[in-house]
Amino acid sequence: MSQRPERMHRVRLRVNGQAREGVVEARKSLADFLREDLDLTGTHLGCEHGVCGACTVWLDGAPVRSCLLLAVQADGAEVMTVEGLAPAGGLHPLQEAFWEHHGLQCGFCTPGILLSAYAFLREHPAPTEGEIREMLAGHLCRCTGYEHIVEAIRAAAEAGAGAVPPGSA
Amino acid sequence: MKPAPFAYAAPRSVEEVVALLAEHGDQAKLLAGGQSLVPMLNFRLARPEVLIDLNRVPGLDGIRLDGGLLRIGAMTRQSTLERHAEVLARCPLLPAALHFIGHPPIRHRGTVGGSLAHADPAAELPAVLACLGGEVVAQSRRGERVIPAAELFVGLMTTALQPDEVMTEVRMRLPAPGAGWAVLEVARRHGDFALVGVVALLELGGEGAIREARLALFSVGPTPVRARAAEEALAGRRPTAEEFQRAAALVEEALDPDSDLHASAEYRREVGGVLARRALTQALARIPGREAR
Numbered sequence: 372m373s374q375r376p377e378r379m380h381r382v383r384l385r386v387n388g389q390a391r392e393g394v395v396e397a398r399k400s401l402a403d404f405l406r407e408d409l410d411l412t413g414t415h416l417g418c419e420h421g422v423c424g425a426c427t428v429w430l431d432g433a434p435v436r437s438c439l440l441l442a443v444q445a446d447g448a449e450v451m452t453v454e455g456l457a458p459a460g461g462l463h464p465l466q467e468a469f470w471e472h473h474g475l476q477c478g479f480c481t482p483g484i485l486l487s488a489y490a491f492l493r494e495h496p497a498p499t500e501g502e503i504r505e506m507l508a509g510h511l512c513r514c515t516g517y518e519h520i521v522e523a524i525r526a527a528a529e530a531g532a533g534a535v536p537p538g539s540a
Numbered sequence: 541m542k543p544a545p546f547a548y549a550a551p552r553s554v555e556e557v558v559a560l561l562a563e564h565g566d567q568a569k570l571l572a573g574g575q576s577l578v579p580m581l582n583f584r585l586a587r588p589e590v591l592i593d594l595n596r597v598p599g600l601d602g603i604r605l606d607g608g609l610l611r612i613g614a615m616t617r618q619s620t621l622e623r624h625a626e627v628l629a630r631c632p633l634l635p636a637a638l639h640f641i642g643h644p645p646i647r648h649r650g651t652v653g654g655s656l657a658h659a660d661p662a663a664e665l666p667a668v669l670a671c672l673g674g675e676v677v678a679q680s681r682r683g684e685r686v687i688p689a690a691e692l693f694v695g696l697m698t699t700a701l702q703p704d705e706v707m708t709e710v711r712m713r714l715p716a717p718g719a720g721w722a723v724l725e726v727a728r729r730h731g732d733f734a735l736v737g738v739v740a741l742l743e744l745g746g747e748g749a750i751r752e753a754r755l756a757l758f759s760v761g762p763t764p765v766r767a768r769a770a771e772e773a774l775a776g777r778r779p780t781a782e783e784f785q786r787a788a789a790l791v792e793e794a795l796d797p798d799s800d801l802h803a804s805a806e807y808r809r810e811v812g813g814v815l816a817r818r819a820l821t822q823a824l825a826r827i828p829g830r831e832a833r
């Protein structure tokens with residue numbers, strides 16, 4: 372059976388453990404779908420070309436830029452956004468560390484950094500400062516000067532945040 | 541910043557891809573990892589009518605070591621190849637080069653075939669293919685053909701792939717066991733595109749003389765540049781600091797880069813020579829029991 376190219380598509384996926392669906396134009400990014408159709412505005416858009424990292428979410432268990440993925444491509448996928456990291460009414464230990472160590476000011480870059488840092492800590496439970504800084508090279512922050520973000524991630528590593536499943540404190 | 545409207549299809553076999561390409565020709569674009577194409581859509585630098593997504597085609601990814609040949613499915617993610625244990629053991633220069641590409645979220649989506657097809661002059665993988673002496677397999681309704689690295693890159697972001705062709709496989713010749721190697725680049729920050737970069741391979745013969753040296757530079761011209769004069773001058777010589785210095789001068793002489801916003805042509809030439817010398821030195825140090833004298 373041949374697939375005809377179409378402009379409109381139905382998308383069914385799981386977001387933060389819940390089944391969601393929508394009908395989208397082929398050109399709609401996953402980021403816009405999350406924000407506009409699913410009302411999950413924790414995912415931020417800075418540059419829309421892959422550089423700033425603000426839109427980073429998890430797709431099937433790995434961090435990706437949601438501005439560079441079409442919503443239709445996420446059909447059947449498992450997505451996690453920053454809304455899925457925190458337990459209801461609380462904070463994930465990684466978020467706790469950002470709060471404790473002033474890892475954010477305006478918070479625009481924070482959701483993307485959290486999702487990258489969480490994946491990073493799962494692979495590097497005891498990272499060096501150099502490794503933390505290299506990971507942060509994929510995320511632009513206009514406010515903090517990064518020092519406090521590095522400290523927050525180091526503290527989160529010491530607290531074992533990478534081993535704490537999403538949605539738990 | 542949103543793409544212009546397009547129609548989208550997600551074929552489930554290479555035959556369907558090839559049929560869609562034959563039907564839509566240069567109105568269509570193949571979508572691999574999207575890490576270069578989607579920014580171009582967002583900027584409206586590319587305005588295809590039809591997007592053909594390769595992500596749901598089974599069998600286009602996978603890594604196989606086949607005698608002296610490394611065979612990589614075009615849709616293999618850069619992060620998968622970077623972590624492949626056998627590749628790390630048999631061809632460590634490849635993971636080292638991949639590590640320079642953007643950041644982990646970029647490499648989770650970005651594909652090996654996509655990087656080669658995109659052929660950015662500052663990209664690492666085209667230089668790796670040029671250095672290792674690789675080839676790619678392309679398929680279309682007209683059949684299958686093999687394109688060697690030396691013929692693949694024809695100009696700035698231009699390859700020998702035709703609009704009705706899909707790249708299905710990338711083949712790279714594994715370096716001889718015990719060969720030395722280095723991948724070096726200068727960039728403003730980790731993950732930025734390189735201002736200048738080099739991939740080097742060094743093989744010694746029985747008597748300790750250089751059997752073969754290969755140097756592929758990137759971001760110094762529209763396509764990867766093999767430094768042939770330096771390679772020839774090194775062959776059969778002792779691997780000494782003086783020889784490497786001479787080779788570096790030949791590299792510098794051979795380069796004819798452009799100036800742009802990021803670096804001047806003079807800077808690129810000089811750094812190209814310096815990186816070539818450092819890469820040869822590092823490659824030698826990686827050969828068991830060797831060091832530059």
Ligand SMILES: Cc1cc2nc3c(=O)[nH]c(=O)nc-3n(C[C@@H](O)[C@H](O)[C@H](O)COP(=O)(O)OP(=O)(O)OC[C@H]3O[C@@H](n4cnc5c(N)ncnc54)[C@H](O)[C@@H]3O)c2cc1C
Pocket residue numbers: 420421422569570571572573574575576577578594614615640641642643646647649650651652653654655657658660662663664665701705706707708731732733734
């Ligand atoms: C922030 C950022 C930083 C980056 N840094 C680097 C870097 O330092 N070094 C580097 O090399 N790259 C870098 N890249 C680009 C790299 O990540 C891309 O992966 C790569 O250039 C394209 O691969 P892709 O799979 O994403 O292809 P796509 O973007 O999907 O496609 C690119 C082009 O190749 C064509 N194409 C793709 N697959 C095939 C195929 N199988 N057959 C025929 N044509 C095909 C497409 O039609 C398109 O024209 C960066 C990208 C971003 C967003």
Ligand code: FES
Pocket residue numbers: 415416417418419420421422423424425426427436437438439
């Ligand atoms: S908005 Fe996606 S990386 Fe900047």
Ligand code: FES
Pocket residue numbers: 474475476477478479480481511512513514515
């Ligand atoms: S806290 Fe404002 S951009 Fe990072």
